[in-house]
Amino acid sequence: MKAQTGTDRLGSRTALPVRLADDLRGRLAAQEWSPGEQLPTEADLVDSYGVSRATVRQALKTLEERGLITTKRGLGSFAADVGTIHAGMQELKSISATIAEMGHRPGMRYHHRLLRPPTAQEQDMFGIGPDEQVLDIQRKIMADDIVVAYSYDVLPRWVFPADFKPKDLTGSVFGFLADNNGPTPIRALANVKAVSDLSVAWDGALAQDELFLLLDQLHYDEQNRPFMYTRSYFIEGRFAFTVMRTTR
Amino acid sequence: MKAQTGTDRLGSRTALPVRLADDLRGRLAAQEWSPGEQLPTEADLVDSYGVSRATVRQALKTLEERGLITTKRGLGSFAADVGTIHAGMQELKSISATIAEMGHRPGMRYHHRLLRPPTAQEQDMFGIGPDEQVLDIQRKIMADDIVVAYSYDVLPRWVFPADFKPKDLTGSVFGFLADNNGPTPIRALANVKAVSDLSVAWDGALAQDELFLLLDQLHYDEQNRPFMYTRSYFIEGRFAFTVMRTTR
């Protein structure tokens, strides 16, 4: 009767509040409640989803932190007006997934990918020795065949299978790791900068005064190990970045 | 004995989990636990702070979403290694407060501030009529007397007291609103862009090829009303922006 065993009205086997939050997010995106309108009360959600109030409250909390709803004590929760649910810079997803969610066709073109010894900085960053190798990637990322970003990535050798060859990597890096028993990204610390550097593009396909939004980020896995460093140069104007800022 | 009535080990009258999270954040910043080290268990925190486990869990949850700790079922919560606690772009604070937290002395210099009729776009954005006025602000924001940003702000007239004169506004806008019964910012939706436009600086104090990180944001209050639109041009390199990106 309860959702303990698996599927009641929600998906399969991830954390219960996460599934509930995702479901509500979908209903919000579908405009089930117009902006400012009151959502079902916590008690109603408990009944309709068959989960405990603690679970409901945690799901509502994350939606509130993401700015999709506001909750007022003694009154209820209300839908915020964010017409298009913004993907949001703070959600950690692969660039390809983000492009797909925006309704475009993701693609990529590898400029090079090779195994090489790590620099001193990379040894320190990944906690590896000078004899362990790293995979060095340079690629273009495209949406509907239009270049939206140039990305420079570095990963330590251990994230890949023992018999890995650089040529095996074709599509999304995250996708490859998920399929090959690699680490799962849990979070990333990103530095955001504005840059204007002609040399980021190796194909000379850009205008003189091209601007980039640089996301300089280090990804961590479940064990809190840094396993991927990326510098992604997004061509200004071809990719929208939004951040929902909330007070704690 | 319990923290119900007010202060036990925490501050005064904000939400309990928020106070707890802030306290733990401080202890984390003070390196009370080294990276990877286990924090007290939820049961321990319940005892030491005199709050319920629900409160403890909610506080830990927000710390986890901010990337300060990681929690593993059956094991415990562990301090993440983020040497300097990054302010974070997703925390909604006034620029002045952020500068102060970074250990610098905030300052600002108003270029102009005047009441004027709203543009059509502003009427739509704030939901006001053409006869209501808006306050138009242009100012420089400084840290230790160094200019770090140029900011263009627009607020509808109703956020200010009836007898308000533009000259009354001297320091932080958020501070003024808090002191004068104005709306409290709850969240802001920010667009992040890289720009290179000489005309943003009215004092001609910038070099030719100056770069900016533009935060184009709309602030909302508790009633979900937009009440402040700001375009802040941060001079690249003088202000660090980080985003902790997490999977939901």
Next chain:
DNA sequence: TCTCGTATAGTTGTCGGACAACGGACATCT
């Protein structure tokens, strides 16, 4: 009729206790 305080119902915030699910450590068996 209007104003003001009070009662009331509805909702979220916090509390306490309980059990299930999970991961590690250790003992046991083969």
Next chain:
DNA sequence: AGATGTCCGTTGTCCGACAACTATACGAGA
């Protein structure tokens, strides 16, 4: 030595209860 089972500590989820808060309705008094 290696595999297997058991125990124990911790987090995940559930349940029920009460406090705190808000808006509304109502009634007393002017």
